[in-house]
Amino acid sequence: MTDIYIPATSDTPEINFKFSNNTLSMSGEAYPENGVEFFRPILRQLQSHLKSLSGDTVEFNFQLTYFNSVSTKIFYSMFELLNEYAKAHPNCVLLNWHHDEEDDTILELGQDIQEDFTWIDFNAIVLA
Amino acid sequence: MLDQSLLNQSRAGLSEIEAQYIASSLLQICPPVSPGQTNLDVTKLLNEHPDLISIAVVEDNKPIGLITRNIFMEGLAKPFHHDLFDRKSCIAFMDKDPLVVEQNMSIQTLSFKVLGSGRKTLNDGFIITDENGDYLGLGNGEDLVRVVSFLQAEKNRLVTESINYASIIQKSFLRSSREDMSAVLQDYFMHWEPRDKVGGDYYFCKKFDDGFFLALIDCTGHGVPGAFMTLIMASFLDHILVEDNRHDPADALAIMNKKVKMALGQINESAAEGFDVDRFSAKQNGQSDDGMDTAFCWVNTQNSTLTYAGAKTPVFYIGNASSEVQLLDPDRKGVGYIDTPMNYEWTNQQLPLTKGMCIYLTTDGIIDQIGGLKKIAFGKKRFSTLLQEHYLKPMPEQESIVMQTYYDYQGKQKRRDDVCLMGFRF
Numbered sequence: 001m002t003d004i005y006i007p008a009t010s011d012t013p014e015i016n017f018k019f020s021n022n023t024l025s026m027s028g029e030a031y032p033e034n035g036v037e038f039f040r041p042i043l044r045q046l047q048s049h050l051k052s053l054s055g056d057t058v059e060f061n062f063q064l065t066y067f068n069s070v071s072t073k074i075f076y077s078m079f080e081l082l083n084e085y086a087k088a089h090p091n092c093v094l095l096n097w098h099h100d101e102e103d104d105t106i107l108e109l110g111q112d113i114q115e116d117f118t119w120i121d122f123n124a125i126v127l128a
Numbered sequence: 129m130l131d132q133s134l135l136n137q138s139r140a141g142l143s144e145i146e147a148q149y150i151a152s153s154l155l156q157i158c159p160p161v162s163p164g165q166t167n168l169d170v171t172k173l174l175n176e177h178p179d180l181i182s183i184a185v186v187e188d189n190k191p192i193g194l195i196t197r198n199i200f201m202e203g204l205a206k207p208f209h210h211d212l213f214d215r216k217s218c219i220a221f222m223d224k225d226p227l228v229v230e231q232n233m234s235i236q237t238l239s240f241k242v243l244g245s246g247r248k249t250l251n252d253g254f255i256i257t258d259e260n261g262d263y264l265g266l267g268n269g270e271d272l273v274r275v276v277s278f279l280q281a282e283k284n285r286l287v288t289e290s291i292n293y294a295s296i297i298q299k300s301f302l303r304s305s306r307e308d309m310s311a312v313l314q315d316y317f318m319h320w321e322p323r324d325k326v327g328g329d330y331y332f333c334k335k336f337d338d339g340f341f342l343a344l345i346d347c348t349g350h351g352v353p354g355a356f357m358t359l360i361m362a363s364f365l366d367h368i369l370v371e372d373n374r375h376d377p378a379d380a381l382a383i384m385n386k387k388v389k390m391a392l393g394q395i396n397e398s399a400a401e402g403f404d405v406d407r408f409s410a411k412q413n414g415q416s417d418d419g420m421d422t423a424f425c426w427v428n429t430q431n432s433t434l435t436y437a438g439a440k441t442p443v444f445y446i447g448n449a450s451s452e453v454q455l456l457d458p459d460r461k462g463v464g465y466i467d468t469p470m471n472y473e474w475t476n477q478q479l480p481l482t483k484g485m486c487i488y489l490t491t492d493g494i495i496d497q498i499g500g501l502k503k504i505a506f507g508k509k510r511f512s513t514l515l516q517e518h519y520l521k522p523m524p525e526q527e528s529i530v531m532q533t534y535y536d537y538q539g540k541q542k543r544r545d546d547v548c549l550m551g552f553r554f
Contacts, residue, residue: 010542029498031544032333049396065498065503065504065505066496066498066544067419067506068544068545070346072469073417073465076467077532098382100502100504100506102502102504103504103505103507104505104507104508104509105496105504105505105506105507105508106504106505110507112460127309
């Protein structure tokens, strides 16, 4: 699977999915007018990549400051995917949730994710 | 009532305007020359018509090239060229591959063609023919830019007028809520500020003998699609409160959920949630997945209780007894969305109201707005602190303070979402 790199725009995040070493990173903001169109091809690749793995550890770095409700839904299905992988391969998904120490909004969203996707190892990281 | 005079002011539709302006709108009748004519003939013609930029060369009514004044004059200005070329065919200095377009070509296609053929066409112009390819005249870049700008301005005007009018409709839908609100509340404010003139944020208030129902709604999307959703939601809610049980907000949410899912066909058919399910297929993307986040409140004025059920939208309150802002936390499922089960049940929470207690409702537009030095969300903490500091002031004053703080925080950042905020003192 080839790695994906998409630079950030004002309303889409930077996507840096290094499938080659199972490090997936996303940062910036997400509120594109048609979020589904933007994320669909990326998530399809993520899905087929995860299917091809058997117990490799996947690290996900999530560092967004804003995402709209459509993007939230998309991220939920993405985390669901990772959660299912982690269910089949326990302790194999680490989610690093980067947030500013004053950003209670993003932290709270992270806590929701942590609560909903129990197979994923959740790690909140305060941005320096 | 719709104001018909406003509708009448609207002129042609977008597509009509486009059809009106085609390549022939730029047509200038210019005398052509034939290959049989000499460069001397061309010189005479150019001298007779000092405003001509170019002259087409036409053979049997078909254009075969374009002579440009500048290139022609420069060519002849060289030493001995008059002697050499004056009596020769005018094709010597012609561009053999000018842009030739048919008169019915749309302005948009023409613009792309002109840009695609490089600077020369913008400067020298292009040839316009009839349907058979017979020469009609010339068009030039300056006129094209003028028409394109005009079309742009005209389309903007139409879209803006259309949205302005949509805004009038959306506001008129809010009127009865505004009236009921001012009838049941004394000290309150209602701040509705869609990001794009119309939007997906909405409020609802309905007065009954034993109390009033209050809702703050955040439908998916903003702009016109968001506004469509609010009208659907408002009419559903109106029916539910009259026909069903207004004392039970959780149940109202459940009924609403079913209605929205049914109306928009947002039912999750693939019960299988396996790892192999192709959840990002193009097929699933054709389907809508719209709904709302909301706070539903029934305020019983006889026994002074607020019953709340929330879909991702909390209630902030601050009482007399303690001056700490507290929250009623919502359930985390939105209403109507595909991933919300058909039979999902929300929960009611009771809040005894004491005189002077302040209640605030807000959609996520304020809380999630990016701003400040760190470019992070405004946040609930900042919002709560603000309420804490100012809750003793009259509500309209609090509105100004909160909104001013919010605008300052947003600073030069783009507005991310619609904003809807209300507060009242019991």
